[in-house]
Amino acid sequence: MTFDRKDKSDSALLNFYKRLLYPRMVEEKMLILLRQGRIGKWFSGIGQEAIAVGSTMAMQAQEYILPMHRNLGVFTTRDIPLRKLMAQWQGKVTGFTKGRDRSFHFGTQDYKIIGMISHLGPQMALADGIALADLIEQKEKATLVFTGEGATSEGDFHEALNVAAVWNLPVIFLIENNGYGLSTPINEQFKCKNLADKAVGYGIEGMQIDGNNILEVYDTINSVADAIRKNPRPILIECLTFRMRGHEEASGTKYVPQELFDEWAAKDPLKNFEQYLLEQHVITETLVQEIRTSFKAEIETEVEMAFQDPEPVADIQTELNDMYSPYQFEAVEPTDSVSEMRYLDAITDALKTGMTKYKNLVLMGQDIAEYGGAFKITDGFVNEFGKARVRNTPICESAIVGTGLGLSINGYKAVVEMQFADFVTCGFNQIVNNLAKTHYRWAEKADVVVRMPTGAGTGAGPFHSQSNEAWFTKTPGLKVVYPAFPYDAKGLLLAAIDDPNPVMYFEHKYLYRSLNGNVPSGYYNIEIGKASILKNGTQLTIITYGLGVHWALSYLDLNPDISATLIDLRSLQPWDKETVATAVKTTGRALILHEDTLTCGFGAELAAWISEHCFKYLDAPVMRCASADTAIPMSKTLEDSFLAKSNLADTVKHLLAY
Known part of the structure; x- marks a missing residue:
């Protein structure tokens, strides 16, 4: 040598x-x-x-x-x-x-x-x-x-x-x-x-x-x-x-x-x-x-x-709290100035508002720069915010999620777009083992939002239509939101960007251009973990989120004789247990509706919790209406049969008749 x-x-x-x-x-x-x-x-x-x-x-x-x-x-x-x-x-x-x-x-x-x-x-x-x-x-x-x-x-x-x-x-x-x-x-x-x-x-x-x-x-x-x-x-x-x-x-x-x-x-x-x-x-x-x-x-x-030196003293509340970086939500009410927007445009507006508010916010994803993204959500962003902060990425979900965490460690915020929620499998390890566990392990924030264009209804088949929120709702350290309306889409995305913790933001592709609603201009936020009560009734409580909200609304409009409390969870982790419990105690019947497959879907957790905490108030078993336990087919005929919507009427009838 x-x-x-x-x-x-x-x-x-x-x-x-x-x-x-x-x-x-x-x-x-x-x-x-x-x-x-x-x-x-x-x-x-x-x-x-x-x-x-x-x-x-x-x-x-x-x-x-x-x-x-x-x-x-x-x-x-x-x-x-x-x-x-x-x-x-x-x-x-x-x-x-x-x-x-x-x-x-x-x-x-x-x-x-x-x-x-x-x-x-x-x-x-x-x-x-x-x-x-x-x-x-x-x-x-x-x-x-x-x-x-x-x-x-x-x-x-x-x-x-x-x-x-x-x-x-x-x-x-x-x-x-x-x-x-x-x-x-x-x-x-x-x-x-x-x-x-x-x-x-x-x-x-x-x-x-x-x-x-x-x-x-x-x-x-x-x-x-x-x-x-x-x-x-x-x-x-x-x-x-x-x-x-x-x-x-x-x-x-x-x-x-x-x-x-x-x-x-x-x-x-x-x-x-x-x-x-x-x-x-x-x-x-x-x-x-x-x-x-x-x-x-x-x-x-x-x-x-x-x-x-002392050994750790086990305290479960401390352990639970330390899964997340401390964050005190401060509500900002919307302005009186509103305009009608598509669901997709509300997401665009939220991203623009977030990019303006946070000069250290970086957007990353496949084709999001000059092309504007697969769904054109970031169209024009490069001209407004520059290529340094609006970054096309190679096709490498794992590296981009990891890059988001690296940005957070070095003082930045990141929003990562999965071109389709299905593709998140290629970045799964970074999400569930790095983003989710970083704060618990060494008290460092993971200030990353992962946008997840999700769901069926467009005949896109097994690899572009999955509802995979349950993969993440069971992972401590992640927050999971799933807006059903343009107003919520903007407010929840801004809340997710504000939050220093990792947030999985599910946005339903079928709603992008098919759903309009009034959206306030400027900045406002919606607290993650707070549900929305869309209807109040006496016969049953329907608990749902995402596209399921619109299935439920349509069904109730067609059946005005049914008196139902309809809860849009909006957030799946954390979720609003208090609102759910209050409604179930009032109606005595609970139906959980979601687009995901039945077995081990998020509805299983909801059903278990309701059965455990609201049992004495129930007049019937908690029932779930979910999609079939198969992969998602492409054919519209097969897809329609697969989706939970096809079973909603029978499930409600069965629950009310119990």
């Missing part, structure tokens, strides 16, 4: 050494604690510390780094106290996640570090969003994101690099190629000779370096970061290294040939750098021992202090 100190002073080299030694000694302590049974799990980075330490030293203190679970050196080099890290690893209340998550699965704005989730790849898109915010603000900053050679096989890797390339985002994508994804060797993971060669496919620069040479890592990252601050663009860096322990300690290393251990032991980043500094007379054996003695005492003290 050849080291080139360039113009680095002796004191600078000594600092490199200390930064490299400290995480190694912490790891050695963790392995002792593991054998003693005082900790339960450890992901070792022994053998590849030079990458984490060297790259972190090369980044500016206020630039974001997104590491993996083997990058202890990132955290120690950013000077996070070991006691705080140990408390995190031990699940103490003083840890970054208060005992709610493990290892390095956390972020900290104080140190500008955003940790990973177990799915490996998603944090690369977060780096895109963080860098995009800097780019829009014209800040000369770089963002560094780590990934492993195994995660380069994931779609998230491709999507994040492609977005960064297309948008010229100043992101350093750093691959730690340590030879194995858990036990799978690289020859079973990818066919290309070098992972750095993947860069050419994205039209970006790629390079391969010795990840065990701390000076080479530092100089490379320092040079690259400086270059992309001035000329924003992504760069891919493959760092060759090796982990000398198992994937985690319980995994062992029996799958690794001994000759590989022998080869890489000779390339140990710490031993080689220490020997180089001894030869350069930067350090002495005596100084090395003094440093080690000092570090050992510090580590012992910090670790034992963390062991004395």
